[in-house]
Amino acid sequence: MSTTTPEPTTAVGKAADWADTRMGASKLVREFGRKIFPSHWSFMLGEVSLYSFIIVVLTGTYLTFFFYPAMGELHYDGPYVPLQGVEMSQAYQSTLYISFELRGGLLIRQMHHWGALLFVAAVSIHMLRVFFTGAFRRPRELNWLVGVGLLALSWAAGFTGYSLPDDLLSGNGLRIIDGIIKAIPLVGTYISFFLFGGEFPGIDIISRLYTLHIMIIPAAIIALIAIHLIFVVVHKHTQWPQAGNTERNVVGEPVLPTFAAKGGGFFFLVFALIAGLSAFFQINPVWNYGPYDPSPVSAGTQPDWYIGWADGILRIAPGWMEFYIFGWPISMNILVAVIIMVGVLVGMAVWPFFEAWVAKDNREHHVLDRPRNAPTRTAVGVAFVVWYLVMWAGASGDLIAVFFHMSLNDMIYIFRFLFFFGPIIAYIVTKRICLGLQRKDREVALHGRETGRILRLPHGEFIEVHEPLDPHSAWRLVAFDSPEYVPAQADENGKISTAEKWRGRFSKFFFEDRVAPLSKAELEAAHAHNEGHGHHLDSEGNDQDGQGRPLPH
Amino acid sequence: MALAVLLLLGLLLTGGAYAMFTNSASANAQQVSAQDIAEGEKLFVANCATCHGMNAEGSENGPSLIGVGAAAVDFQVGTGRMPLQMHGPQAARKAPQFNEEETAQLAAYVASLAPGPAIPDDEYLDPALGDPAAGGGLFRTNCAMCHNVVGSGGALTRGKYAPSLSGVSERHIYEAMQTGPQNMPKFNDASLTPEEKRDIIAYLDEINTMTAPGGFKLGSLGPVAEGLFIWFFGLGAVIGLTVWLSARAK
Numbered sequence: 001m002s003t004t005t006p007e008p009t010t011a012v013g014k015a016a017d018w019a020d021t022r023m024g025a026s027k028l029v030r031e032f033g034r035k036i037f038p039s040h041w042s043f044m045l046g047e048v049s050l051y052s053f054i055i056v057v058l059t060g061t062y063l064t065f066f067f068y069p070a071m072g073e074l075h076y077d078g079p080y081v082p083l084q085g086v087e088m089s090q091a092y093q094s095t096l097y098i099s100f101e102l103r104g105g106l107l108i109r110q111m112h113h114w115g116a117l118l119f120v121a122a123v124s125i126h127m128l129r130v131f132f133t134g135a136f137r138r139p140r141e142l143n144w145l146v147g148v149g150l151l152a153l154s155w156a157a158g159f160t161g162y163s164l165p166d167d168l169l170s171g172n173g174l175r176i177i178d179g180i181i182k183a184i185p186l187v188g189t190y191i192s193f194f195l196f197g198g199e200f201p202g203i204d205i206i207s208r209l210y211t212l213h214i215m216i217i218p219a220a221i222i223a224l225i226a227i228h229l230i231f232v233v234v235h236k237h238t239q240w241p242q243a244g245n246t247e248r249n250v251v252g253e254p255v256l257p258t259f260a261a262k263g264g265g266f267f268f269l270v271f272a273l274i275a276g277l278s279a280f281f282q283i284n285p286v287w288n289y290g291p292y293d294p295s296p297v298s299a300g301t302q303p304d305w306y307i308g309w310a311d312g313i314l315r316i317a318p319g320w321m322e323f324y325i326f327g328w329p330i331s332m333n334i335l336v337a338v339i340i341m342v343g344v345l346v347g348m349a350v351w352p353f354f355e356a357w358v359a360k361d362n363r364e365h366h367v368l369d370r371p372r373n374a375p376t377r378t379a380v381g382v383a384f385v386v387w388y389l390v391m392w393a394g395a396s397g398d399l400i401a402v403f404f405h406m407s408l409n410d411m412i413y414i415f416r417f418l419f420f421f422g423p424i425i426a427y428i429v430t431k432r433i434c435l436g437l438q439r440k441d442r443e444v445a446l447h448g449r450e451t452g453r454i455l456r457l458p459h460g461e462f463i464e465v466h467e468p469l470d471p472h473s474a475w476r477l478v479a480f481d482s483p484e485y486v487p488a489q490a491d492e493n494g495k496i497s498t499a500e501k502w503r504g505r506f507s508k509f510f511f512e513d514r515v516a517p518l519s520k521a522e523l524e525a526a527h528a529h530n531e532g533h534g535h536h537l538d539s540e541g542n543d544q545d546g547q548g549r550p551l552p553h
Numbered sequence: 554m555a556l557a558v559l560l561l562l563g564l565l566l567t568g569g570a571y572a573m574f575t576n577s578a579s580a581n582a583q584q585v586s587a588q589d590i591a592e593g594e595k596l597f598v599a600n601c602a603t604c605h606g607m608n609a610e611g612s613e614n615g616p617s618l619i620g621v622g623a624a625a626v627d628f629q630v631g632t633g634r635m636p637l638q639m640h641g642p643q644a645a646r647k648a649p650q651f652n653e654e655e656t657a658q659l660a661a662y663v664a665s666l667a668p669g670p671a672i673p674d675d676e677y678l679d680p681a682l683g684d685p686a687a688g689g690g691l692f693r694t695n696c697a698m699c700h701n702v703v704g705s706g707g708a709l710t711r712g713k714y715a716p717s718l719s720g721v722s723e724r725h726i727y728e729a730m731q732t733g734p735q736n737m738p739k740f741n742d743a744s745l746t747p748e749e750k751r752d753i754i755a756y757l758d759e760i761n762t763m764t765a766p767g768g769f770k771l772g773s774l775g776p777v778a779e780g781l782f783i784w785f786f787g788l789g790a791v792i793g794l795t796v797w798l799s800a801r802a803k
Contacts, residue, residue, distance in 0.1 A: 041795035048791050082685045082759050099766065110767055117783040118791070125788065168693060168702065169775065262798055269794050277787060282767030283779050288703045288760070290693050298697040298775075299707025299715065305780025396777040398708035407642070407712040 033256030038239040042129045047263060048122040050225065051270040052115050057218065059112040060161075066102055068094040069164065069210035071203040080287050088291035091166040091206045095286050110278035116161060117283075118274060120154045120306040127151060131351075131381050134369035135238045138362065141352040143231040146224050148348045153221050155306050160213035162284075162304050166206055169284075171292030172301045174205065176314070183334035201294060238368050243475040247366050302395055312394025313337040316415045340391075344384075358506040359483045372441070373480040375434035376510040382430040383423035390418040431513065438515035445469065445477040445518050446526040468527075478518045485511040585661040593662025596655055600636050609666055614640070621732065622669020623660035628728035630656045632721070634735070642712035643735050670731045677747045678723040683755025692753050695740065703760050705773045709736055719761050723754045 008017045020026045037043070070090040076083045078093070079100050098105035127147055130136055136144035159177075163170045178200040182188040197204030239245045239252065253259045289298065303311050314337050321333035355377065356362060371378040393400065397411040448466035455463050469477070488496050488504030496504075598607060604615030611617030615637075618625075629635040630651055634644040651659065660672065676682065693702060701707050704718030713736045718726065730750050733739030740750070771778040 039799045039801075041792065041799045044795040044799065045791075048795070082689045082756055084686045086686050086690060106767055114783065114787065117779065118787045121783055121788050122791065168697075266794065266798055269798075270791065273787070273790055273794070277783075278768075280768045281782065282765050282770050284776070285765070285767060285770070285773070287766075288773065290689060290702065293693070296693040296697055298693070298702040299699050300701045300705065300775050300777070302776045304776050305783070308776070308780060399774060399777050401708040401712075402706060402714050405712070407710075408708045409711050 029256065032233070033254065033260075035233060035236075035255045035259075036250040036252045037237050037255065037259045038245075038250060038252035040240060042133075043237065044266065045122055045126040045129055047266060048270055049119060049126055051267045052119040052122055052274065053221065053225070054267070055271055055274055056112055056115040056119055059108045059115060060214065060218075062108050063098060063112055064214055066094060066098050066105065067091070067164070067210075069207045071166065071206050083287065083290065086291060089166045089206070091164060092286070092291050095165040095167070099287065107275075107278055110281075110283050111274050112161075113283045114277045114281070115274045116158050117305060118270075120158055123147075123151055123154050124306075127348075128381070128385070132371045132378060133238070134365060134374055134377065136352040137365040138352075138356065139235055139364055140231070140238075141356075143228060143235065144352050145349055146228045146231065148345060150221060150224050150228065151348075152345055153217055153224065157213065157217045157221065158304055158306055160209045160217065162307075163209050164206060164213060165284075165286045166292050167286040168289040168292055168296060168298060169286075169301060170289075171201060171294070172297055173303050173307075175200065175294065176303075176311070180334055180338060183331040184338075185328070185330055201292065236366065238366055241367050241370065241476055241479050243472045245367055247364065250366070300399060305392070308395040309388055309391040310337045310341055312391040312397075312415070313340055315397060316391075316394040316412055316419060318416070344388075354506075355510075358503055358510055360486055360503075360507075361483065370476070370480065372434040372437040373482065375431050375438070375513065378434050379427045379431035383427040386426035387419070387423040390415055390422050394419075435513060435515055441477040442515060442518060445474055446522065478523065480517055482514060482517050483511050484514065585657070585664075589658045589661040590665045591662075592655075593658035593660070593665075596651070596659050597662050600650075601659075604637070609663060618663050618666070620667040620669045621663060623664040623672050624670040624728040625732040625734065626660040626663045627656060627672050628725050628732060628734055630659055632725055643714060646716060670728075673724060673727045673731070673747070673750075677751045678727055678754060679751070680723065680755040680758035683748075683751040683753075683758075685752070685756040685759040687749075688752030688754070688756030691745065691749055692756050695745065696753070699737075701773070701775075703773045704757055718757055721757075723758070726754050726757060727751075 008014045016025075068090040072090045073087055074090060074093055076086050076088055076093055076096065078084070078096055080096060083096070095109075098109055100106070130144065130147065159173070163174050178192055178196065181192045181195065184191065192200065195205070195208070196202040197208075236250050237252070239250060245251050253262075290296075302308060314334065317333040317336050319333055321336065322329060322331045324330070369377075371381075394412075394415045397415060398408055400406065401408040401411045448468040451465045451467050453465040455465055457463065486504070486507050488500045490496050491500070597605075597609065601609075601615075601618075604612060605618050606612045606615075609618040626635075629644070631649055633647040633649040636650055637644050638647060649656070663669075664671065692704075696704075699707055699709060699715035700718055701715075706717035707715050709715060715737070721729075727750050728734075729737060730740040730745060730753070731742075745753070771782055
C-alpha cells in the first residue's frame, strides 16, 4: 500500500498542505475531529457556561478600556440630571460615563451583567445535571472537583464585579462582606483592615477588587476550564442508557463536522440571546442607586442571585446565635453563612468519593444513571436544592412579604421552619417518587404500555389492551445498575472497624429501599404470560389474530 | 326667648370657630368658610366619628385628630386611605371616597379644632423650582431605607410596608413628609425645610417621568427581579435552544 500523499493542485489544497507540514494540523483534526459527542439537550448546558463566559470576557474587556477603578472624589457633571453636582468616586463616575455617554456602553455593560448572571446559572444547572445523572463517578471525580472550583470562582468573579461600580448597592454589599470578615474570631478585624487598607470603606478596595476581577479570577477560571475540557477529551463523554450504548463505546456525533458546527452555531445563539436580553431589559441601573455613602441603605438591597443564598442565611439566622466568651463576641449569626457556604462546597467536593466508598463501587461508569434509578442520590440532591431554595428565597423575604401581603416577620419564621424541615420533606417525597417511577418502569417492561383500550370478550369479561414495548424502549427500562445494601464487613482479623460500621449504616440508608431491575427470567415469564392471555396488540395496533376479533380467553 | 338664646349661642359658636381658624391658618391658599367647616363636621360625624369619636377626640379604634391639621386630612382622605376599609397593619391606598370639595371641607373641620400643619402652598410643590440632585441625596439618606432608592416601595415589620411612590401627587408627597401618615416618621420643617421637601419632590418627579435608559425596568426592584428573570427567561430560553439543537429529525 502506497503511503505517498499526492501533491496538492488547488490553491486551498496548497495552503492547507503548507499549514499541515508546519503545524501537523491533520493529526489533530484526525484525532480530535473524530471525537464523539452523544447528543442530548442536557449535555449542552456546560457549553452554555463556556459560551456565556466567553461573552462576559469579550464585553468585560471592552469595559476595562473605559472604567477607572479609582476612588478619588469628584463632582459629576455628566448628562444624568438627578446626579449633577453630586460628589462621587471616579469608579462610579466612569460607570455612569459608560452608561450614558460611551457609544454602545450601556448595551455592553448590560450584556456583561446579564451574561454573568447567565454564566453562573448555567454552571449551576450543569452541575445539577452531572450530579443527578451520576456523571461524577469514576473516572470523572477529579473533573467534578475542577467543576466545584469553577463554581466557587464564578461566585467570586460575580461578586467582585458587582462591587466595582461603587454605587450605593455595591457598597452595601461590601459592607456585609466587611461584617462577615469582622465576625471571624480573633483575626477578623485584622483581615478586614488588611483587605480595605484601613477602616471600611477606605480608598483602596475598588482597585484591589478590580485586580481580582479582571486578572486573577478570570485567569484561574480559564486555567480550570482548560483542565476541565482536557478531562472531557481524555475521559470521553458519558451517555444515556439505551440500546447499543455500553461502558466501552460512545455513541453520538463526531466533532467534525456535526458537533463543531452545532457548537459554533450554538455560541452565536447564546450570544444573540444575551444581546437581545440586554437590548430590551435593564439590569443594575447604577444611576438609580447614587454614589456609595456608608450611611444610607436602600430597601430591597440584595446581592446578585448567586450570593443571594448567603444573604438569605444572614436574614433568617436568629440574633441569639451571637454569644460572648470572656467578653469577646462570637457572632455565630453572621459566621453561620460562611460555615454553610464552605460546608456546601466541601460536601460537593467529597460526594463522589463518599458515594463510591458507601457502595464499594470502584468501577468505571460511562453510562449515566437515570435519576430515578439512583433514588437516594436523587432524593439527597433534591433535598439540597430545596434547602438552597429556602436560603435563596430568604434573601427576598421583604419583597415576598410586600407582594403577597404577608408579614415580614412571618416570612422569616416560615423560612426558618423550611430551612430545617423543607429538605426532609423533599427527601422523603423525592425518594417515594423515584421508587414509584421505578416500579412503573418495571410494570411497563413486564406488561407493555397501557393503550387505554378496553375490550369486552364474548363471555362478558373486560380486558385492557397492553401494547408490548419494542426492544429499544425496553432497554432503557431494564438495563440499569441497582446496588444492593452491603452490611459492614469484617476485615481479615475478623474485626469490624468503626469506619466500616459507618459505611454499613450509610449503605443501608442508600440501598435498603430498592426496586430491583428485571431479571431475564422474569421478563421471559412475563412474555409467555402475555402470549397466553393474548390481550396485547402488535405494532400496527391490530388484534393478534388479525381478524379484528379478540382472541378467546 | 329660649329660641333667641339658642340662636345667639349657635352664632357665637360658628363665629368663634371661624375666628379661631382664620387666626391659626396662615399659609393656606384655599379660603375656607364657616360653612365649609360645618359641612365638614357633618361629613366627619357621618363617616369618621365611629373610630375617631364624635368630636375627633379619638377612641380605642382610632387616634385623636385634634391638632393633626388640614395636611393630614388632605393626605389620608385624598389618597383614599381614610375612611379605613378594614383594620390591619396599615391603611392601603385606594380610590378616594370623597371628592375634592368634600375632602377640603373635612380638612377645614379638622383644622378648625386646633392648629396643625396646613395644606402646602403651591410654590413648594413645583418640581421645576426644586433641585433633583440635592433631592436625590436627601431621598437616599431619609427615605430610601423604606421606600427603595427610586421609590419602588419596601417591607416593614409585621405586615406594614412603605408604599410605592410612583403616581403620587406632589401635594400628597409633601403632606406625607410633613405629617408622617401610617407608619412613616414625621419630617417637620426643622428636619427637612420646605425647600428640601421640594427638592425631594423634584427628584421623584425626575425619576418617575424619565424613560428607563436600559429598557424594561423589571419593577426597579433590583437583583431579585433580575435573578428571577435570568432563571426563568434567560435559562428557559437556553434550555429551549438546547432541546431544539439536539432534536432529531423524525
